[in-house]
Structures are given as structure tokens and as C-alpha cells.
Amino acid sequence: MIINEFRMTVDSRSVNESFSRATVAAFAAQLDPTLEEINDIKTAVSEAVTNCIVHGYKNEVGKIYITVKIHNDNRVIITIRDKGCGISDIKKAREPLFTTLGGDRAGLGFSVMESFTDKLLVRSKIGVGTTVTLCKKIHGRTK
Amino acid sequence: MSVKTDFDGEILYCRLSGEIDHHTALPIRLEVDDKIENCRPKNTILDFTDVTFMDSSGIGLVMGRYKLLSEFNGTLEVTGLSNNAYKVMRLAGLDRIATITKGVKK
Numbered sequence: 001m002i003i004n005e006f007r008m009t010v011d012s013r014s015v016n017e018s019f020s021r022a023t024v025a026a027f028a029a030q031l032d033p034t035l036e037e038i039n040d041i042k043t044a045v046s047e048a049v050t051n052c053i054v055h056g057y058k059n060e061v062g063k064i065y066i067t068v069k070i071h072n073d074n075r076v077i078i079t080i081r082d083k084g085c086g087i088s089d090i091k092k093a094r095e096p097l098f099t100t101l102g103g104d105r106a107g108l109g110f111s112v113m114e115s116f117t118d119k120l121l122v123r124s125k126i127g128v129g130t131t132v133t134l135c136k137k138i139h140g141r142t143k
Numbered sequence: 144m145s146v147k148t149d150f151d152g153e154i155l156y157c158r159l160s161g162e163i164d165h166h167t168a169l170p171i172r173l174e175v176d177d178k179i180e181n182c183r184p185k186n187t188i189l190d191f192t193d194v195t196f197m198d199s200s201g202i203g204l205v206m207g208r209y210k211l212l213s214e215f216n217g218t219l220e221v222t223g224l225s226n227n228a229y230k231v232m233r234l235a236g237l238d239r240i241a242t243i244t245k246g247v248k249k
Contacts, residue, residue: 014166018196039196039227046198050165104172104203108235112199115234 004030004070012057012064012082014050020066021045027068028076031138040116041076041136047109048080048132054101056084056130074138083129090122146174155184160193168200175208184217192223192246201228202235209240222246 006027010016021042028041045066052064065081087093094114099107114120119135144161157175161167179187187208191197209219223246224232232243 014164017164017166018162021196036226039225042196043198043227043231046164046196050198050200054165104168104200104207106199106202106206106235108199108202111234112231115230 001072002069003072006068008066010049010064010066012053012060012062012084014053016064017046017049017053020049020064024066024068024078028070028138031070031074031076032140033138034141037136037138037140041078041134044113044116044134044136045078045080047113048078048134051109051132052080052082052084052130054105055087056082058085060084074140076136076138078134078136079131080134081129081131086126086128087122087124087130088126090124094122144171146171148175148178150178150182150184153185155179155182155187156190157188158190158193160195162196163194163201163204164196164198165200168204172204172207175204176211179208179211179217183215184212186218186220187212188220188222190223191221191225191228194223194225194228197225197228197231199231199235201231202237205232205237205241206235209237218242220244 024045025038025042067079069077092098094110096111097107099105117134117136121133124130144167147158149156212219219241221241221243229245
């Protein structure tokens with residue numbers, strides 16, 4: 001059961017990467033997470049939002065839709081959606097070190113999201129957009 | 144985000160501070176690369192002690208500097224990593240191309 005929910009929309013500008021991860025982390029803070037759990041959330045959100053900016057809206061500025069739902073079993077479900085170009089081969093995109101961009105992009109965005117959360121779902125349609133869902137259970141400090 | 148550098152003739156020391164993400168990685172990269180090109184150091188140390196956040200952009204930053212340094216046989220050391228940053232770098236296998244160490248807890 002969802003006990004609390006938060007939504008926000010930001011422009012796909014790189015300056016909003018830090019704003020987005022800090023805001024999501026602040027909302028998740030009500031579950032009294034450990035510093036490591038907060039860092040895991042921040043890192044995963046940062047990867048997902050960066051993907052919207054550098055891949056989804058490669059040549060344009062669009063909107064990034066972020067929803068955070070807190071369930072009564074201490075699970076945080078974060079959905080990050082863009083209405084950008086979409087991913088043609090999700091399986092390939094999720095492979096470690098695969099990148100369509102050169103330079104200093106490591107091709108590890110999805111790998112980092114996977115290892116810093118409990119579950120990662122990716123849905124995408126060419127020309128429609130991409131939705132990434134991150135699930136993480138917060139065990140917290142009070143245990 | 145800022146970079147402080149110091150070169151003693153052999154070792155280029157770069158102390159990074161603040162948050163490293165896709166937004167901040169570019170200015171850091173330009174600053175460090177400029178120093179590397181000018182100094183041609185034998186060894187380069189990237190000190191992450193004052194880095195408060197890092198995502199996979201930090202991996203690209205380290206890999207890119209490694210590539211540049213290996214053009215003239217320079218070596219790379221990454222120090223002062225937080226648990227989180229260490230986890231990200233190990234995930235990328237950066238321990239195979241550079242010496243990476245965690246920082247002491249303050």
C-alpha cells in the first residue's frame with residue numbers, strides 16, 4: 001500500500017541532475033535511511049536523469065517526470081520518465097560498457113542503477129519515450 | 144565543484160571537491176587535462192577526499208584520464224574515495240587500470 005507520494009517535473013538541463021537526486025533523497029529521508037541507502041538512491045536517480053538528458057532528449061530540451069512512492073513495507077518506488085527518442089534495444093542498452101556516445105561516457109548507467117537498487121525496470125518505445133522504475137527497500141538505522 | 148592542482152616535477156596532484164556528475168564532469172576534465180598536457184607527469188593522483196557525491200560520470204573521468212596518461216606512460220592513482228565512490232569504481236573494474244584506495248573516515 002502506498003503511504004506517501006511525490007511528483008515533480010524538471011527540464012532536461014544538466015544543472016537539474018543534482019537538484020533531482022537531492023530532492024528524491026530528501027523525500028525518501030522520512031524512512032530514516034542509512035547514509036549508504038541515501039547515497040544509493042542519489043546515485044541511481046542521477047544515472048536515470050542523466051540518461052533522459054543525454055539520450056532521451058539528445059538534441060532538445062524536454063520534460064523529465066519523476067514520481068516517488070513510499071509503500072508501507074518501507075519500499076521506495078521511483079519512476080523517471082521522458083518523452084524523448086526511446087531505446088531501440090533495451091537489452092543491449094543495459095549491457096555493461098555499452099554506449100552509443102563516445103568520449104568519457106562509461107556505458108555503466110544501467111549497471112550502476114541495477115547494483116544500487118533492488119530492482120530496475122526499463123520500458124521504452126521509439127519516438128514515445130522511456131520509463132525507468134527503480135525499487136529499493138529501506139532497512140534504515142532503526143533496526 | 145573545484146579542482147586544486149599541484150605539480151612537483153614528477154607527480155601531478157589534483158584535489159577534487161564537490162559533486163561529480165554529468166553536469167560537473169566537463170569542467171573538471173578540462174582543468175585536469177590542461178594540467179596533464181602541460182606537465183606530462185610521471186604519476187597523477189586524483190584525490191577524492193572532498194568529493195561529496197559521484198555517479199558513473201566519475202568512472203568516465205578516471206578512464207579518460209587513464210587513456211590520456213597512458214599515451215606517455217604516465218600512471219594514475221585515485222585516492223580518498225568514499226564507500227559509495229569506491230563501489231562505483233570497483234563495479235567498472237577501474238582497480239585494474241589504476242591504484243584505487245578509500246579515504247580515512249573523517
